Amino acid sequence: MFIKGIRLPGMSSLIIWGLLWELVGQSGLTFFLPPLSEILITLYEIGDSPAFLKALKETAQAFTVGVSAAILIGIPVGILMGKNRLLDELLLPWVNIFLSAPLTALVPVLMVLFGFGMRSIIITTSLFAIWIIILNSRAGVLQINRSLVEMGRCFGATPLAAFVKIYFWAALPEILGGVRIGIIRAVKGVIIGQLLISLVGFGALFELYSANFLMSHFWAVLIVLFALAFTISELLATLERKFSYYAANR
Amino acid sequence: MEIAVSTRNISKTYPGNVEALRDLSLEFPRGQLTSLLGPSGCGKTTLLKIISGLLEPTSGEVEVNGKPVTGPGPDRAFVFQDFALLPWADVLRNVAFGLELRGVPVSEREDIAQQHIKNVGLDGFEKSFPHELSGGMRQRVGLARALAVESEVLLMDEPFSAVDEQTRRKFQEDLLGLVERENKTFIFVTHSIEEAVYVSDQIAILLPRPSRVHEILRPENLRTKGVSDIRRDPEYLDTVDRIWASLRSYVE
Amino acid sequence: MHAKIMSRSLNLKLLSAIVVFGIWEIAGRIPISYGFPTFFESMVALFSMLIDGTLLQAYMDTLRPLVVGILISAFLGIALGLWIGLSNWFDWLVSPIFIIMQAAPLAALIPLLVMVYGIGLTSKVFVVCIMAMPVIVLNTAGAVRNTPINLKEMAASFLGTDKDIILRVIIPSASPIIFSGLRLGTSAGFIGAILAELKITPTGVGDIITFSRSIADYPSMYAAIFSIILLAVCFLNLLEIIERTLFRGNVRGYVSD
Numbered sequence: 001m002f003i004k005g006i007r008l009p010g011m012s013s014l015i016i017w018g019l020l021w022e023l024v025g026q027s028g029l030t031f032f033l034p035p036l037s038e039i040l041i042t043l044y045e046i047g048d049s050p051a052f053l054k055a056l057k058e059t060a061q062a063f064t065v066g067v068s069a070a071i072l073i074g075i076p077v078g079i080l081m082g083k084n085r086l087l088d089e090l091l092l093p094w095v096n097i098f099l100s101a102p103l104t105a106l107v108p109v110l111m112v113l114f115g116f117g118m119r120s121i122i123i124t125t126s127l128f129a130i131w132i133i134i135l136n137s138r139a140g141v142l143q144i145n146r147s148l149v150e151m152g153r154c155f156g157a158t159p160l161a162a163f164v165k166i167y168f169w170a171a172l173p174e175i176l177g178g179v180r181i182g183i184i185r186a187v188k189g190v191i192i193g194q195l196l197i198s199l200v201g202f203g204a205l206f207e208l209y210s211a212n213f214l215m216s217h218f219w220a221v222l223i224v225l226f227a228l229a230f231t232i233s234e235l236l237a238t239l240e241r242k243f244s245y246y247a248a249n250r
Numbered sequence: 251m252e253i254a255v256s257t258r259n260i261s262k263t264y265p266g267n268v269e270a271l272r273d274l275s276l277e278f279p280r281g282q283l284t285s286l287l288g289p290s291g292c293g294k295t296t297l298l299k300i301i302s303g304l305l306e307p308t309s310g311e312v313e314v315n316g317k318p319v320t321g322p323g324p325d326r327a328f329v330f331q332d333f334a335l336l337p338w339a340d341v342l343r344n345v346a347f348g349l350e351l352r353g354v355p356v357s358e359r360e361d362i363a364q365q366h367i368k369n370v371g372l373d374g375f376e377k378s379f380p381h382e383l384s385g386g387m388r389q390r391v392g393l394a395r396a397l398a399v400e401s402e403v404l405l406m407d408e409p410f411s412a413v414d415e416q417t418r419r420k421f422q423e424d425l426l427g428l429v430e431r432e433n434k435t436f437i438f439v440t441h442s443i444e445e446a447v448y449v450s451d452q453i454a455i456l457l458p459r460p461s462r463v464h465e466i467l468r469p470e471n472l473r474t475k476g477v478s479d480i481r482r483d484p485e486y487l488d489t490v491d492r493i494w495a496s497l498r499s500y501v502e
Numbered sequence: 503m504h505a506k507i508m509s510r511s512l513n514l515k516l517l518s519a520i521v522v523f524g525i526w527e528i529a530g531r532i533p534i535s536y537g538f539p540t541f542f543e544s545m546v547a548l549f550s551m552l553i554d555g556t557l558l559q560a561y562m563d564t565l566r567p568l569v570v571g572i573l574i575s576a577f578l579g580i581a582l583g584l585w586i587g588l589s590n591w592f593d594w595l596v597s598p599i600f601i602i603m604q605a606a607p608l609a610a611l612i613p614l615l616v617m618v619y620g621i622g623l624t625s626k627v628f629v630v631c632i633m634a635m636p637v638i639v640l641n642t643a644g645a646v647r648n649t650p651i652n653l654k655e656m657a658a659s660f661l662g663t664d665k666d667i668i669l670r671v672i673i674p675s676a677s678p679i680i681f682s683g684l685r686l687g688t689s690a691g692f693i694g695a696i697l698a699e700l701k702i703t704p705t706g707v708g709d710i711i712t713f714s715r716s717i718a719d720y721p722s723m724y725a726a727i728f729s730i731i732l733l734a735v736c737f738l739n740l741l742e743i744i745e746r747t748l749f750r751g752n753v754r755g756y757v758s759d
């Protein structure tokens with residue numbers, strides 16, 4: 001978007017939306033949408049309230065553990081699937097099923113099996129993230145240029161050296177892409193898990209706020225969550241671009 | 251004339267009953283350049299990969315220096331048709347990669363690589379990445395990598411296919427120099443009759459699939475001519491004509 | 503030759519299903535947890551619910567917000583996407599919203615939606631819409647924006663009007679990506695529909711799941727979950743097959759081949 005030849009930065013229109021929000025809020029059109037300024041003040045106040053910090057800490061914990069598990073399991077499984085045809089044919093249908101399955105339906109099962117606490121939320125988070133990580137790592141390995149593999153053999157690479165020096169790097173752009181999408185899904189998963197198991201983290205906080213009709217508290221938390229999610233996804237996109245210089249000509 | 255590489259009664263059938271090579275025997279003299287010339291899809295790359303140990307022949311055997319080939323070994327180096335460079339590594343690391351895999355210490359292998367980068371005319375580009383190079387320059391990186399490991403046998407699969415005609419001629423002259431200087435055995439695949447005659451001590455003409463050796467030609471006196479005179483030499487012109495005459499029946 | 507490969511892949515799929523269901527059966531028999539019925543028990547529950555019509559009734563309830571939500575998201579989303587892709591200022595104004603929606607955990611809006619719209623159909627339709635819409639809008643906008651410029655110039659040079667160019671060049675060339683956006687949107691919509699039934703009010707399949715959990719009738723609960731996942735996966739696969747047949751010309755195969 002250009003105005004008088006000056007390029008407006010990508011996200012600058014959010015200022016307009018913010019102003020609009022403030023206006024609608026000030027006009028008192030609806031109780032459910034307090035003015036943005038009020039929300040920001042509330043945000044500042046609850047920023048160091050124990051309930052909020054506790055929710056944030058619990059969420060961050062579940063998220064980190066869940067995502068780490070998804071990455072640590074997902075990447076090796078994906079690479080193995082890309083290298084071993086039998087394993088691939090046995091596992092691929094299931095990976096595809098869980099990739100598109102409505103995983104929310106599984107949360108009640110997790111609640112029965114693993115209780116109403118952190119464990120279920122962590123597993124929900126992992127379940128949201130892992131399938132795309134597996135699938136992308138697999139795709140990354142499958143697209144490795146055959147002559148790179150042959151080059152490694154020709155110059156006498158041991159299996160370990162070939163793996164560490166060639167396969168991993170050659171598949172890295174796809175792996176990173178999978179991790180990025182997986183993490184974005186995990187953010188959604190951790191929140192969905194907390195909503196359904198509403199005893200922990202933001203799930204509990206939301207219950208508290210909506211039971212007491214604390215609208216600006218509610219919005220303040222939403223803004224924090226959305227901003228965090230967006231920042232994470234942008235950071236990962238930047239990281240991915242760092243390695244994309246060679247993705248196009250492998 | 252000492253034989254460096256010999257293939258005996260090689261047959262190769264790919265899965266799906268594609269018979270690429272049938273009962274092919276060929277000998278490659280040490281210190282000389284042998285071209286493999288033949289129509290597309292006749293199995294030249296297949297033969298090269300069998301010699302390198304990347305592929306196993308369905309039957310027959312390959313010997314290098316009298317020892318049977320069972321897999322890739324340090325005595326053979328491959329120059330890939332599509333370069334096979336590591337896109338995430340710079341020129342220096344790519345050229346040194348063969349040595350890296352052999353466990354040569356960093357400073358030593360970088361010195362060696364540096365030398366070969368200079369020899370192929372890429373000095374100043376050590377820190378460039380493959381995607382910042384032209385096709386011909388990438389080709390030279392692949393060549394330098396193969397030269398850096400000091401193998402006795404160089405297997406080159408259409409190494410000049412990606413470069414323009416001027417560069418190609420330059421490379422051909424360089425190749426002649428290389429053959430003369432280093433006592434290495436070159437096995438060179440090409441589609442171009444002129445190129446084969448220009449650079450070769452020995453030319454093996456392969457027939458369409460399933461491939462055997464149709465004819466072996468040895469231009470005798472071209473090596474003594476200066477690089478710029480070869481193309482005007484009557485023997486050069488005759489050899490080109492002869493090869494064209496024997497290949498033409500398969501094109502028509 | 504081809505048939506042999508086909509039957510190998512089919513056999514392996516069968517084998518892998520048998521292995522997984524077998525593990526389920528064994529794990530249920532041990533049992534690894536009091537809340538883990540065997541595969542066989544779950545299937546029996548599934549068939550009994552199928553036969554007495556409970557399941558059919560439940561799916562009528564579950565699919566209503568889903569279908570309404572997907573239809574609204576599709577129409578609105580494609581329209582918005584086209585507008586964003588065609589107009590620079592609208593792109594600048596609106597796409598940030600959808601980019602954030604795409605990355606954000608929108609499920610967090612549900613408690614708010616319930617406060618505003620109550621616990622009825624409206625809230626559930628809304629949940630489906632907010633889950634499904636961002637990917638539809640962004641895919642459409644991206645595809646429109648990336649219409650090959652030489653095609654547009656070609657149409658213009660043959661004196662096509664703006665309308666012609668939009669209808670005959672831009673939309674056809676964008677439609678494969680729009681369609682895959684719809685498929686991804688539907689997938690997200692399923693997540694939303696079930697989330698709504700579990701979180702807002704138990705109706706349909708969500709009701710079976712919640713109710714059978716509360717009375718510890720685990721086979722029925724597993725059966726309901728099994729059936730909804732099966733339904734979603736089959737439906738999405740169907741969409742994928744349609745996508746592949748409709749846009750066969752766009753599959754160019756792998757570059758490396």
Ligand SMILES: Nc1ncnc2c1ncn2[C@@H]1O[C@H](COP(=O)(O)OP(=O)(O)OP(=O)(O)O)[C@@H](O)[C@H]1O
Nearest residue numbers: 264265268270289290291292293294295296297459
């Ligand atoms: N991996 C493979 N599987 C099945 N068939 C193959 C495979 N690789 C090569 N072939 C077949 O073997 C024959 C020889 O292939 P090869 O690559 O050796 O030919 P070439 O002489 O190098 O051709 P070109 O000059 O076009 O590079 C071809 O007909 C090809 O179809």
Ligand SMILES: [Mg+2]
Nearest residue numbers: 294295296407
């Ligand atoms: Mg070839």
